[in-house]
Amino acid sequence: MAWTFNRPLHSLTSEDQNRAAKDIWEGESLGGIAENNNPLPRPVIGLLLLTFVTALAITAPLYGQRPTAAIYADYVALMNSTMVQEVMNDRTITHNEAKTQAMALIEDSLAHFDSPYTFQREQHPIDLDQLRVIAPQIVELQKAGVDLEEYNVIGPEVIKSNFFNIQDDGSILAKQPWWDKGYEISFWYFIGFCLAVIIAVKRLPHFSWRPDHSIAH
Amino acid sequence: MLKYLFAKEDDIPQGTAAIFFGVSSIAWFIIGTGLGSFNAAKLAFPDFFHGLYALQFGHMRQVHVHAVIFGWIAMAFAASMMYITPALGNTKLWSEKLGVWNCLLYNVGLCLALALLWSGVTSGREYSDHIWPIDLYIAFVMVVPWSLNVWMTILNRRTQGIYTTNWFFAACMFMTIIVFLIGNMPEWLHLTGLNEAYMTWWFAHNILGLLITPVAAAITYYIVPKVTGNPLYSHRVGHLHFWSIVVFYSTPAAHHLMSSPLPEWLKSFASVEGVLILVPAVAYVCNILLTMQGKWAMFVENIEIKFTITGVLLAIPLNMQGGFQQTRAINWYIHGTGWIVAHAHLALLGFSTFAEAAAVYYGMQVLLRRKLYSASLANFHFWMLLIGFSLYWTSMTISGLIQGAAKIYEVPYVDVVIAEHPYMIVRWLGGTMVFFGNIVWLYNMIMTARVGDIVPVGRQPAEVAYTR
Numbered sequence: 001m002a003w004t005f006n007r008p009l010h011s012l013t014s015e016d017q018n019r020a021a022k023d024i025w026e027g028e029s030l031g032g033i034a035e036n037n038n039p040l041p042r043p044v045i046g047l048l049l050l051t052f053v054t055a056l057a058i059t060a061p062l063y064g065q066r067p068t069a070a071i072y073a074d075y076v077a078l079m080n081s082t083m084v085q086e087v088m089n090d091r092t093i094t095h096n097e098a099k100t101q102a103m104a105l106i107e108d109s110l111a112h113f114d115s116p117y118t119f120q121r122e123q124h125p126i127d128l129d130q131l132r133v134i135a136p137q138i139v140e141l142q143k144a145g146v147d148l149e150e151y152n153v154i155g156p157e158v159i160k161s162n163f164f165n166i167q168d169d170g171s172i173l174a175k176q177p178w179w180d181k182g183y184e185i186s187f188w189y190f191i192g193f194c195l196a197v198i199i200a201v202k203r204l205p206h207f208s209w210r211p212d213h214s215i216a217h
Numbered sequence: 218m219l220k221y222l223f224a225k226e227d228d229i230p231q232g233t234a235a236i237f238f239g240v241s242s243i244a245w246f247i248i249g250t251g252l253g254s255f256n257a258a259k260l261a262f263p264d265f266f267h268g269l270y271a272l273q274f275g276h277m278r279q280v281h282v283h284a285v286i287f288g289w290i291a292m293a294f295a296a297s298m299m300y301i302t303p304a305l306g307n308t309k310l311w312s313e314k315l316g317v318w319n320c321l322l323y324n325v326g327l328c329l330a331l332a333l334l335w336s337g338v339t340s341g342r343e344y345s346d347h348i349w350p351i352d353l354y355i356a357f358v359m360v361v362p363w364s365l366n367v368w369m370t371i372l373n374r375r376t377q378g379i380y381t382t383n384w385f386f387a388a389c390m391f392m393t394i395i396v397f398l399i400g401n402m403p404e405w406l407h408l409t410g411l412n413e414a415y416m417t418w419w420f421a422h423n424i425l426g427l428l429i430t431p432v433a434a435a436i437t438y439y440i441v442p443k444v445t446g447n448p449l450y451s452h453r454v455g456h457l458h459f460w461s462i463v464v465f466y467s468t469p470a471a472h473h474l475m476s477s478p479l480p481e482w483l484k485s486f487a488s489v490e491g492v493l494i495l496v497p498a499v500a501y502v503c504n505i506l507l508t509m510q511g512k513w514a515m516f517v518e519n520i521e522i523k524f525t526i527t528g529v530l531l532a533i534p535l536n537m538q539g540g541f542q543q544t545r546a547i548n549w550y551i552h553g554t555g556w557i558v559a560h561a562h563l564a565l566l567g568f569s570t571f572a573e574a575a576a577v578y579y580g581m582q583v584l585l586r587r588k589l590y591s592a593s594l595a596n597f598h599f600w601m602l603l604i605g606f607s608l609y610w611t612s613m614t615i616s617g618l619i620q621g622a623a624k625i626y627e628v629p630y631v632d633v634v635i636a637e638h639p640y641m642i643v644r645w646l647g648g649t650m651v652f653f654g655n656i657v658w659l660y661n662m663i664m665t666a667r668v669g670d671i672v673p674v675g676r677q678p679a680e681v682a683y684t685r
Contacts, residue, residue: 024377025378028378029307029376030305030306030307030376030379030380031301031305031439031443032304033305033439033443033448033449034442034448034449035380035442035448035449035452036448036449036450037451037452037453038450038451038454038507039451039453040453040454040457040500040503041507044499044500044503047499048496051492051496051499052493055489055492055493055540056489058544058546059485059489059491059545061481061545063544063545065545154478162478162479162480162481163480163481163482176481180481180482182482182484182486182487183482183485183486183489185486186485186486186490186493189464189468189486189490190493193460193461193465196460197460197461200456200460201453204452204453204456207453
């Protein structure tokens with residue numbers, strides 16, 4: 001296998017080897033089938049690049065994140081406030097009315113304050129029944145002094161997130177970044193793939209050469 | 218078949234194994250789609266049939282899936298490989314006798330496997346439902362001898378070059394064995410929890426990605442140039458397709474479990490790779506459609522090209538859907554709904570089946586040296602398959618969107634069942650059309666073998682399709 005690197009974008013193969021490849025290409029019938037040596041059409045190259053950009057853009061971990069316990073901490077605090085508890089325990093209205101009014105009160109109160117979690121709260125709405133189930137778990141975590149952003153709410157449970165963001169000091173942060181190492185691997189994986197395929201096709205005779213199929217067929 | 222089991226290798230006519238596999242595949246296609254139609258009827262009309270435990274949906278679904286995958290699709294692949302691989306190497310099949318035994322034991326094994334599933338003996342894992350003795354049988358009695366025949370035929374070829382189709386055949390059989398043995402690790406090693414879930418979907422994803430999709434594509438790489446007489450548009454684009462299948466199709470298994478507690482970085486990686494499956498798809502579709510230049514009239518006139526190109530065109534929505542539905546933003550909406558069922562049928566009943574049907578149509582005519590008994594019946598089969606599949610796909614896609622909306626807005630389940638009912642009826646109708654189309658196909662092929670006109674030596678069936 002002779003390699004030549006003087007014109008890498010033209011061919012990586014010596015002229016002798018290219019000539020031998022051309023002889024086989026033109027002189028051999030593979031079950032009556034012939035193959036051309038056309039390059040990938042330029043619009044298709046553009047489409048493939050667009051595919052890569054789209055792949056990274058549309059799969060950003062930012063989209064589809066699980067709710068963290070942190071986004072419900074204010075809900076829990078408000079639910080346990082005297083104001084909301086009074087509504088929840090109001091015997092003059094029905095149970096369902098109490099739930100609806102209490103939740104409306106919580107959401108109205110939250111709307112008055114800026115929060116880094118506004119977007120995620122809209123993505124992951126919650127009702128009072130669900131809040132009641134997760135509230136004691138969130139309170140326990142707050143007492144333990146942990147970072148609630150490292151905990152996910154999955155159904156009725158609040159559990160430690162399954163992220164492995166290893167920090168420079170060796171500690172592991174269980175938070176979902178908008179760009180994670182899976183992304184980084186994908187990026188380099190794609191670059192590696194492109195290089196490997198370019199090398200593979202550049203070992204073939206240059207695409208300007210058109211095989212003569214009348215020789216073998 | 219029996220007379221060839223103990224015959225000398227030289228006394229077995231070339232193509233015998235391919236013919237047995239081809240006929241078996243059509244028979245299993247009828248069985249598989251018949252079971253599918255029965256299952257769909259149970260979903261459309263819940264009171265349609267009950268009282269017999271073995272015929273309940275929970276049993277029948279697996280039997281349908283495995284009859285179609287191992288019976289129809291895999292046996293049509295085996296039939297194709299056993300005549301295309303030697304043809305492309307200008308040689309004969311390494312061992313027709315091994316092929317005939319392989320076909321017999323394949324059918325016996327499949328009957329046993331399905332009977333066990335029917336009676337409820339299952340691993341309980343979707344797509345890798347078989348218990349471990351059956352897994353071993355499938356791997357070492359059904360798949361390894363088949364692979365051996367393909368590899369040895371390629372090694373004994375009388376050409377220096379290896380055509381694109383044979384790269385795929387050889388590599389896919391190798392990858393399938395690896396996928397099968399590793400993917401059934403939960404069964405061998407009693408893996409549980411997340412490991413079990415991941416391995417189960419690694420298996421299911423790669424059986425689709427490294428066997429069914431690329432082998433169907435490889436078949437079209439043969440049929441289109443062979444029947445049209447055009448050279449393949451580009452050998453180098455074939456490289457891009459092949460390597461991108463290996464690199465991008467083997468890695469995104471985690472995108473089947475986007476809602477699971479797998480590490481998020483793995484899901485991110487899988488999700489990007491999932492969209493990058495569009496790379497082989499774009500390369501492949503471009504290569505085949507450009508090969509058709511100047512021969513588009515055959516898309517109307519020729520039955521093999523009609524099937525093949527329809528399959529290739531279905532690969533476009535298949536890969537667009539597949540690429541985008543697995544992203545986090547879309548997956549949370551359609552996961553666990555009929556949308557996924559529609560997508561699976563787009564892959565197996567759409568793209569893949571159309572390519573395989575073309576290969577079986579072409580192979581049977583070439584190997585029997587007889588032209589089709591009836592082009593009209595073949596066209597009828599094509600339209601029954603296409604219309605039936607389209608009804609199935611669109612109804613299940615709509616049904617999936619309804620289920621997705623209902624899931625997000627927490628609509629009571631019974632209301633969803635009522636809303637889906639018309640689409641379940643359409644699904645049953647579409648599946649039943651496919652089933653009846655296949656019965657017509659079997660009749661047409663039997664009549665072709667018995668009374669089809671002889672194709673003159675040196676001529677292609679396509680060349681004499683319209684001559685009397």
